[in-house]
Amino acid sequence: MTTARLFPVFPRRIGLSARLLVGTMVTALVASASPAAAQAAPLEPRVKKLESEMRAVQRKVFPGASDRFFEPEISAPTATPTPNGVSASAPLTDLLQRVDTLETQITRLTAQTEENGFKIGQLEKRLMQLEDQAKQAAAAAAAATPPASTVPAATPGGGGATVRPATPAAASTAAAAPSAERIAAVAKIEKPQTADAGEDAYLYGYRLWEAKFLPEAQAQLRFTLEKHPKHKRSSYTRNLLGRAYLDDGKPSAAAKMFAENYEKEPKGDRAPESLYFLGESLIKLNEKAKACVAFAELAEVYPEVAAGRLIDRLATGRRNAGCK
Incomplete structure (x- = not known):
């Protein structure tokens, strides 16, 4: 596993929580660089913790989201059967794939956050323009209204x-x-x-x-x-x-x-x-x-x-x- 593989490039405006999460994730990967199955076993709860934190980040970015899009924080554990003939490095490979998924989710969350921020800025700008137009129209109407008689x-x-x-x-x-x-x-x-x-x-x-x-x-x-x-x-x-x-x-x-x-x-x-x-x-x-x-x-x-x-x-x- 190369250094580029361990340190993927993320968008510059990624949130602080996401960056801390990635740092923890990278530390976990460096510590688990050995392909031995004995090393993969301790990584399992740590990766699960990372995934749990990622879901927390998702709920922070998308408050009120339903279970349709996010899995619950606590769910019944499911056994992952190990097929006969699979090498001892399979668990580590599985962990790496799950880390890849976390990286993709972080990137998507960052992009969505930036897009939402841009849209909110545009809406605020448009609202200010409408308020100015309303004030100008009211002033013009007041100036043009003849005195009642x-x-x-x-x-x-x-x-x-x-x-x-x-x-x-x-x-x-x-x-x-x-x-x-x-x-x-x-x-x-x-x-x-x-x-x-x-x-x-x-x-x-x-x-x-x-x-x-x-x-x-x-x-x-x-x-x-x-x-x-x-x-x-x-x-x-x-x-x-x-x-x-x-x-x-x-x-x-x-x-x-x-x-x-x-x-x-x-x-x-x-x-x-x-x-x-x-x-x-x-x-x-x-x-x-x-x-x-x-x-x-x-x-x-x-x-x-x-x-x-x-x-x-x-x-x-x-x-x-x-x-x-």
């Missing part, structure tokens, strides 16, 4: 103004709940009450806009579009909602509403006005080239209106946009 609004035909949660568009203007004075002033706006609920809803929104209650007008006009999307006043309603946004300093929302009104109802009563106010909104957004496109579309699609009721406004809009 309410705006007075009422359905057509109601007996008075009712308070309901404002939409994000209205909440961005109202930093706090409306005062009692404002609620009282809105309540004084007369609500039409006729047989045409869609007409009443539009006219009430118009009166709110005319009185400069812009958030309330926006809420009422959106309500009108939701409840009466096919009403004859739908073109008027979208156009007036866009104007309420524009007057309230929201040119982006206004531009979207004006474009929507023109695209959905190009033959609507207020489609030409929506093209003009679309150009005005784009000027506010510093999109003057696009504003010129909107003005040109107005002149091309609605030449009579462009040369009639909108002639002065169109000329001013083109001049402000620098259209050629």
